[in-house]
Amino acid sequence: MRIVVMKFGGTSVATPESRQRILEKVVESRRKGNRPVVVVSAMGRAPSPYATDSLLALVGDFAEFQCPAELDQLMAVGETLSAIVISHTFRANDIPSRSFDGRQAGIETTDEHGDGKVVFIDPQPLHAYLQTGGVPVVTGFQGVNSKGEVTTLGRGGSDTSAVALGAALKAHFVEIYTDVDGVMTCDPRVYDQSQILNQINFEEMGELASEGAKVIHPRAVEMADMHGVPVWIKNTLNDHPGTFMARAVPRQAYERDRVISGIAHMFGMTGLVMKVNERSRQVEVLQKLADAGVNLDLINVTPRLLYAILPTKVFQSKGEALLQTMGLEYQTTHGCAKLSIVGAGMRGTPGVMAQVVSCLHEAGVPIIHSTDSNITISILVSEEHVPRAVEALHQQFKV
Numbered sequence: 001m002r003i004v005v006m007k008f009g010g011t012s013v014a015t016p017e018s019r020q021r022i023l024e025k026v027v028e029s030r031r032k033g034n035r036p037v038v039v040v041s042a043m044g045r046a047p048s049p050y051a052t053d054s055l056l057a058l059v060g061d062f063a064e065f066q067c068p069a070e071l072d073q074l075m076a077v078g079e080t081l082s083a084i085v086i087s088h089t090f091r092a093n094d095i096p097s098r099s100f101d102g103r104q105a106g107i108e109t110t111d112e113h114g115d116g117k118v119v120f121i122d123p124q125p126l127h128a129y130l131q132t133g134g135v136p137v138v139t140g141f142q143g144v145n146s147k148g149e150v151t152t153l154g155r156g157g158s159d160t161s162a163v164a165l166g167a168a169l170k171a172h173f174v175e176i177y178t179d180v181d182g183v184m185t186c187d188p189r190v191y192d193q194s195q196i197l198n199q200i201n202f203e204e205m206g207e208l209a210s211e212g213a214k215v216i217h218p219r220a221v222e223m224a225d226m227h228g229v230p231v232w233i234k235n236t237l238n239d240h241p242g243t244f245m246a247r248a249v250p251r252q253a254y255e256r257d258r259v260i261s262g263i264a265h266m267f268g269m270t271g272l273v274m275k276v277n278e279r280s281r282q283v284e285v286l287q288k289l290a291d292a293g294v295n296l297d298l299i300n301v302t303p304r305l306l307y308a309i310l311p312t313k314v315f316q317s318k319g320e321a322l323l324q325t326m327g328l329e330y331q332t333t334h335g336c337a338k339l340s341i342v343g344a345g346m347r348g349t350p351g352v353m354a355q356v357v358s359c360l361h362e363a364g365v366p367i368i369h370s371t372d373s374n375i376t377i378s379i380l381v382s383e384e385h386v387p388r389a390v391e392a393l394h395q396q397f398k399v
Helices: 016-031 052-057 060-065 068-091 124-131 157-168 202-210 218-227 279-291 312-325 352-362 383-396
Strands: 003-008 035-040 097-100 107-109 118-121 135-139 142-144 150-152 173-178 199-201 231-235 243-246 262-275 297-301 305-311 329-342 369-372 376-382
Touching: 003 016, 003 157, 016 035, 016 068, 035 068, 035 124, 035 157, 052 068, 068 097, 068 135, 068 142, 068 150, 097 124, 107 157, 118 157, 124 135, 135 157, 142 157, 157 173, 157 218, 199 202, 202 218, 202 243, 202 262, 202 329, 218 231, 262 312, 262 383, 279 305, 279 312, 297 369, 297 376, 305 312, 312 329, 329 383, 352 376, 352 383, 376 383
Parallel strands: 003 035, 003 173, 035 135, 097 135, 107 142, 173 231, 199 243
Antiparallel strands: 107 118, 142 150, 231 243, 262 305, 262 329, 297 305, 329 376, 369 376
């Protein structure tokens, strides 16, 4: 039995027209001899009434009385509605189908609410239904914990649900349908000459997703890599072939032909320089920030200074008061963006940072701060310089 998991995001299930496209995709998959398992997100995005954020807004005025378990039940409603509507759509078009919520699909998670982790999936219920020739429609984003309570998987949870089901069902591959044609070399809203990547490995995709590329959630990429589940990113609204992801995509299995695969960015960042002279004091400062839930990025430690960046909202809500309480002397640079270039081809390739610094200098983009890792170079620049920086890097590395 050739099982294929097909996940459709919120915009894909939001309108009768987009649901018709889902029907067409499933009909075509069945025609090719596949046994589709469909996974769905909640309908649309806020202010659409059934989007997750819209459902949460119903109890937004009761923050001090909110119960995490009940919030999970509330959020799970969005995917449940989608699954029921899609299964009805299939049956109305002579495709046997039924909806499965997280419990019915055998998805077991950790106990925490709002950010559960998949610990086990019993494939038997879905296998049994597939044997009847039907198309199961599974709610993404949810499961049940050891207490039998509904849990949700956090942002991007439907992507994670799809990949987890692909692993449990030993699917031939997973298809994640969205409103773009695939993984782009950069955000087309920032640089309109960005290109669609035909293929990318999990290592690079995981970095891009973690650094701001929103086409798939990093947890889903990590899980796909862990279980060796190939993934396609495709557009619900057209027949573009999309982007193929695997541990080693066919071309890269022989010889890598590019240094950089893509460029990602995050707006709304603050650069932070803290004057801390003693190593023990530096450890204390970093630990206190961590204990307060302040997640620093691009950390650089010198004998007298600590350099880092963090989201401006986090600095304003937690970081600023904590730094003042500790009596630290510090400087901030607001209105920044984190820009990351990602490519496994830079591993062992000399001069990549020199090219980055050179092309940004020629483009008139000052670098405020930078760090690098195995396959990623990240820099902090002013938000207003992001389009210019992305264009310069895109052209320099012929992405």
